Amino acid sequence: MVNKEKKELAVAALQNGTVIDHIPTQSLFKVVDLLGLKDLTDVSVTIGNNLDSNRMVKKGIIKVADLFFPEETLNRIAVIAPNVVVNIIRDFEVVEKLHVALPDELIDIVKCNNPKCITNNEPMRTHFHVIDREHTTLRCHYCERPVFQHDITLK
Amino acid sequence: MDKHSLISISDLNKEEILALLKRAQEFEKNPNQRILAGKVVASLFFEPSTRTRLSFETAVNRLGGRVIGFSDPKSSSQAKGESLKDTIMMVSNYADLIVMRHYLDGAARYANEIASVPIINAGDGSNQHPTQTMLDLYTIYQTQGTLENLTITMVGDLKYGRTVHSLLEAMHHFKPRFKFVACDELRMPEQYKQYCTEWGIEYEETREFSPEIINQTDILYMTRVQRERFSDLMEYERVKNIYTLTASMLTGCKPNMRVLHPLPRVTEIAQDVDDTPQAYYFEQALNGLYARQALICRALDL
Ligand SMILES: [Zn+2]
Numbered sequence: 001m002v003n004k005e006k007k008e009l010a011v012a013a014l015q016n017g018t019v020i021d022h023i024p025t026q027s028l029f030k031v032v033d034l035l036g037l038k039d040l041t042d043v044s045v046t047i048g049n050n051l052d053s054n055r056m057v058k059k060g061i062i063k064v065a066d067l068f069f070p071e072e073t074l075n076r077i078a079v080i081a082p083n084v085v086v087n088i089i090r091d092f093e094v095v096e097k098l099h100v101a102l103p104d105e106l107i108d109i110v111k112c113n114n115p116k117c118i119t120n121n122e123p124m125r126t127h128f129h130v131i132d133r134e135h136t137t138l139r140c141h142y143c144e145r146p147v148f149q150h151d152i153t154l155k
Numbered sequence: 156m157d158k159h160s161l162i163s164i165s166d167l168n169k170e171e172i173l174a175l176l177k178r179a180q181e182f183e184k185n186p187n188q189r190i191l192a193g194k195v196v197a198s199l200f201f202e203p204s205t206r207t208r209l210s211f212e213t214a215v216n217r218l219g220g221r222v223i224g225f226s227d228p229k230s231s232s233q234a235k236g237e238s239l240k241d242t243i244m245m246v247s248n249y250a251d252l253i254v255m256r257h258y259l260d261g262a263a264r265y266a267n268e269i270a271s272v273p274i275i276n277a278g279d280g281s282n283q284h285p286t287q288t289m290l291d292l293y294t295i296y297q298t299q300g301t302l303e304n305l306t307i308t309m310v311g312d313l314k315y316g317r318t319v320h321s322l323l324e325a326m327h328h329f330k331p332r333f334k335f336v337a338c339d340e341l342r343m344p345e346q347y348k349q350y351c352t353e354w355g356i357e358y359e360e361t362r363e364f365s366p367e368i369i370n371q372t373d374i375l376y377m378t379r380v381q382r383e384r385f386s387d388l389m390e391y392e393r394v395k396n397i398y399t400l401t402a403s404m405l406t407g408c409k410p411n412m413r414v415l416h417p418l419p420r421v422t423e424i425a426q427d428v429d430d431t432p433q434a435y436y437f438e439q440a441l442n443g444l445y446a447r448q449a450l451i452c453r454a455l456d457l
Binding site for chain 2: 114116117118119121123124140141142143144145146
């Protein structure tokens with residue numbers, strides 16, 4: 001198991017950094033956006049998609065060298081991909097495996113789908129409550145409309 | 156919430172609702188009390204609503220307070236492109252309380268985060284209109300002597316009508332039974348039926364607006380069926396007449412039964428109902444004054 005993992009992660013062997021694994025292929029670039037990876041200029045970022053996986057048909061993977069994200073940042077991923085696995089790599093070894101956890105409140109992460117919502121008409125942050133953890137159903141703090149998992153769009 | 160704003164009816168618990176009803180009752184006995192002397196209330200109507208505005212401004216005036224604000228959004232600073240935030244910041248400096256109506260959903264909740272003074276939501280888009288719900292509750296209490304164990308029949312537009320949704324939510328404290336009467340296009344949305352199930356509230360859904368239903372009812376809550384809700388105008392013409400209440404439909408009703416309507420009505424209540432003892436929609440509108448007086452006092456801790 002450990003060997004297989006090493007092989008899998010060795011696509012671009014990482015000495016130190018973060019590997020986000022088991023990302024559903026349709027969510028990969030959303031995760032890229034969520035973590036602001038496009039704006040990173042001085043660390044190496046490797047993005048792979050449509051890779052073979054045992055757990056799902058195809059998967060996406062993101063590797064970021066020399067960067068460790070705060071837990072709070074990683075938990076935001078749960079909004080779009082609740083089953084990702086985050087590997088913390090130090091000295092070529094997986095030293096920690098984390099599962100992301102959906103926070104109770106999502107501040108300025110998700111966009112409200114209601115065009116008549118105040119958040120889409122004022123320069124302000126969005127705020128959602130997680131009302132159903134299992135199905136990732138959110139409710140806008142302002143207009144009170146529910147947002148279902150398949151309708152979630154990031155801000 | 157120590158500011159005692161009122162943004163959504165769900166901000167109030169059962170005890171608070173009952174305390175407000177008692178307070179409204181005092182104002183019904185004596186609406187002229189100089190409780191607000193020296194206070195300034197801002198009445199900000201970003202969307203015109205003469206009915207609601209007059210009710211609020213009368214409430215303030217009868218309590219001896221003063222009103223500032225605007226009733227025509229075209230003359231307000233928003234028309235010049237000012238953000239809601241800036242308007243609220245400015246008005247917070249002048250007033251002790253802000254009553255606001257806005258065309259955007261969630262505007263009042265946002266204003267409440269910014270304002271240093273309490274906010275009373277007088278309607279935010281299609282979202283909430285909690286003072287309407289308070290006056291509905293007060294009217295039910297006034298006519299039935301209680302809010303507990305009543306059969307409430309809602310008729311007409313149950314899909315888009317925010318008043319029926321808020322009333323349904325507010326009534327969950329009081330063990331109601333609901334009957335939802337609507338055509339397929341305007342049925343009570345799934346989320347509210349689910350809400351009933353979650354709270355163990357009995358409900359029945361039907362397309363027939365029949366005497367059998369009316370005869371079991373304590374409160375008959377009529378709503379306006381709007382033409383613009385229909386993609387098929389033929390369907391509108393048909394439905395409009397089916398869900399019209401006439402005096403002859405009331406012959407077998409319970410003596411305590413009362414007909415409510417948030418007004419304005421169009422054709423959903425025939426004129427001949429006005430002369431029956433069951434008609435209560437004009438008194439209901441007047442109750443808005445007392446309910447709003449109670450809410451203003453609560454907001455200012457008076
Ligand atoms: Zn919203």
